[in-house]
Amino acid sequence: xxxxxxxxxxxxxxxxxxxxxxxxxxVLTTIGQSEPDRVPLFLLxxxxxxxxxxxxxxxxxxDPRNVVEGQLRMRAKYRNDCYYAFFYAAIETKAWGAEVIxxxxxxxxxxxxxVRNLEDIRRLQLPRxxxxxxxxxxxxxxxxxxxxxxxxxIIGVVMSPFSLPVMQLGFERYLxxxxxxxxxxxxxxxxxxxxxxxxxxxxxxxxATAICYFDPVSSQTISRPEDFRRLGKPVAVRTIAKIQGxxxxxxxxxxxxxxxxxxxxxxxxxxxxxxxxxxGKLKQAAAGRLTLFGNLNGIAMRRWDASAxxxxxxxxxxxxxxxxxxxxxxxxxxxxxxxxxxxxxxxADAVERWGRYPLDWVTSKTSGSG
Amino acid sequence: xxxxxKAFVDALLAIDRLALEKMVSGADPANSLAPIDELVVPxxxxxxxxxxxxDVSLSQxxxxxxxxxxxxxxxxxxxxxxxxxxxxxGADGGSEKPPLRIGISTLDDYHLLGxxxxxxxxxxxxxxxxxxxxxxxxxLAEHVVRDDVQVLLLSVLMLPSxxxxxxxxxxxxxxxQRTRILVGGAPxxxxxxxxxxxxxxxxxxxxxxxxxxVRAAEEASR
Numbered sequence: 160x161x162x163x164x165x166x167x168x169x170x171x172x173x174x175x176x177x178x179x180x181x182x183x184x185x186v187l188t189t190i191g192q193s194e195p196d197r198v199p200l201f202l203l204x205x206x207x208x209x210x211x212x213x214x215x216x217x218x219x220x221x222d223p224r225n226v227v228e229g230q231l232r233m234r235a236k237y238r239n240d241c242y243y244a245f246f247y248a249a250i251e252t253k254a255w256g257a258e259v260i261x262x263x264x265x266x267x268x269x270x271x272x273x274v275r276n277l278e279d280i281r282r283l284q285l286p287r288x289x290x291x292x293x294x295x296x297x298x299x300x301x302x303x304x305x306x307x308x309x310x311x312x313i314i315g316v317v318m319s320p321f322s323l324p325v326m327q328l329g330f331e332r333y334l335x336x337x338x339x340x341x342x343x344x345x346x347x348x349x350x351x352x353x354x355x356x357x358x359x360x361x362x363x364x365x366x367a368t369a370i371c372y373f374d375p376v377s378s379q380t381i382s383r384p385e386d387f388r389r390l391g392k393p394v395a396v397r398t399i400a401k402i403q404g405x406x407x408x409x410x411x412x413x414x415x416x417x418x419x420x421x422x423x424x425x426x427x428x429x430x431x432x433x434x435x436x437x438x439g440k441l442k443q444a445a446a447g448r449l450t451l452f453g454n455l456n457g458i459a460m461r462r463w464d465a466s467a468x469x470x471x472x473x474x475x476x477x478x479x480x481x482x483x484x485x486x487x488x489x490x491x492x493x494x495x496x497x498x499x500x501x502x503x504x505x506x507a508d509a510v511e512r513w514g515r516y517p518l519d520w521v522t523s524k525t526s527g528s529g
Numbered sequence: 530x531x532x533x534x535k536a537f538v539d540a541l542l543a544i545d546r547l548a549l550e551k552m553v554s555g556a557d558p559a560n561s562l563a564p565i566d567e568l569v570v571p572x573x574x575x576x577x578x579x580x581x582x583x584d585v586s587l588s589q590x591x592x593x594x595x596x597x598x599x600x601x602x603x604x605x606x607x608x609x610x611x612x613x614x615x616x617x618x619g620a621d622g623g624s625e626k627p628p629l630r631i632g633i634s635t636l637d638d639y640h641l642l643g644x645x646x647x648x649x650x651x652x653x654x655x656x657x658x659x660x661x662x663x664x665x666x667x668x669l670a671e672h673v674v675r676d677d678v679q680v681l682l683l684s685v686l687m688l689p690s691x692x693x694x695x696x697x698x699x700x701x702x703x704x705x706q707r708t709r710i711l712v713g714g715a716p717x718x719x720x721x722x723x724x725x726x727x728x729x730x731x732x733x734x735x736x737x738x739x740x741x742x743v744r745a746a747e748e749a750s751r
Binding site for chain 1: 583585587589591638641642645687689690715716719722723
């Protein structure tokens with residue numbers, strides 16, 4: 160895996176000394192555990208691009224040129240520090256042969272499980288990324304974004320081999336597989352790991368800067384920490400090592416404080432953290448080893464007014480912003496379609512207002528209270 | 530927590546079937562509901578609280594519910610009910626509980642684990658539940674009206690599914706059907722006001738909460 164290092168920073172994207180950084184400089188400085196000009200903002204927007212273009216979610220994702228245009232417009236509107244090349248999770252299981260169901264106001268989801276009988280796992284065929292027209296659309300969107308903007312970070316997405324079976328088998332069947340069928344579990348992991356590596360590297364090759372490795376099943380919300388260490392962690396170590404770019408592990412609203420010491424060894428450089436956890440404690444535990452991104456509550460965000468948005472942004476920055484190593488984002492890795500534009504603009508405004516380094520207002524508040 | 534409940538919780542989290550069977554079979558034979566009231570319910574409530582605090586995982590909550598369901602439905606005094614099967618109304622375990630018409634479903638959502646866990650907890654607590662599987666709001670409303678469901682439990686994972694509860698409530702209101710809607714799932718946990726907005730009567734953060742809500746509904750119906 161290629162690491163994000165200070166050497167990367169010495170290239171053409173190194174600081175200009177003007178006091179205003181590009182998004183890439185801002186993100187790299189943050190990941191280097193230093194303070195950039197302001198806290199980077201990753202508004203992980205997918206379906207809102209359809210609204211920008213006046214299209215249905217189905218039609219929007221049907222043509223990668225729509226996604227390119229949607230991401231460019233959202234970047235301009237919300238001052239985002241990344242493009243997000245994620246379409247929807249079920250696009251991966253569709254490549255395996257599953258059905259995708261579209262709805263008007265949310266992400267397309269997986270139909271019934273692909274595997275109903277555990278023994279069918281032995282007959283699963285590994286899909287080739289190049290053979291999937293759906294995955295090809297994602298790659299075309301990444302390449303299109305890269306062609307239009309050579310510098311901005313583009314985040315590609317994969318489901319972790321350890322979490323993908325929730326959609327392949329259904330959650331309950333998967334829990335039984337993990338607990339009672341170790342041989343079949345290992346067989347499925349071998350298939351999923353091969354797919355995940357191919358899919359991630361195809362996105363890197365198309366122009367993605369980094370890969371977001373969605374792994375909610377590894378979170379302590381779903382798995383016991385000892386089960387993560389025995390099952391999910393070895394899968395992550397093997398898979399991330401073969402991904403030819405930086406990797407951010409996202410727990411998609413799941414908690415991770417009790418496994419945080421295990422995460423650097425998986426090869427992840429960043430972790431997406433939950434609104435369910437204390438951001439200050441997570442920052443302390445990450446202690447310069449991992450960059451955090453999160454943890455605005457995407458569900459509650461629906462009903463925030465400008466004042467509530469500003470308050471939430473301030474709280475997050477105060478908890479995790481000092482010293483760098485923090486990117487403001489939502490807690491799930493996808494902002495719900497129902498979150499209005501006004502709220503997103505209020506979040507962006509609040510980051511401009513309260514996210515400028517040095518964070519004197521945080522320091523003075525801390526020393527004042529001490 | 531009493532010592533027997535703590536021991537029961539420990540055995541559930543360790544998936545120690547032998548210890549669990551021993552504890553349940555050692556309960557007062559004169560009271561058929563003793564294992565439920567004295568062990569299963571407080572243990573599942575405790576595990577639900579631990580999950581909310583982040584101290585145990587969903588896989589442990591799931592296994593605990595499943596183990597309790599296996600234990601209770603395996604006892605001679607409780608007629609066995611296959612998991613996920615549409616069953617008859619009423620309560621297992623004798624005449625202590627009046628039959629309550631309880632339905633359960635997910636809305637436009639194939640994430641079935643939450644529903645499965647709630648079913649396990651309710652069945653382990655002596656209730657029977659009619660499982661409507663996965664349905665859209667209009668179809669589910671037809672089922673609820675047809676069966677005159679008194680308490681409907683809904684489990685959802687996605688926000689759009691949670692928002693569909695509003696359509697269901699409107700359809701039931703239009704049909705004059707006074708069903709108590711109890712909801713659960715991630716969107717309701719992340720926004721505690723959401724249940725009220727969509728017209729549900731209450732929400733539970735855990736599968737064990739569903740039991741308390743059903744019991745409260747049962748009391749209210751008397």
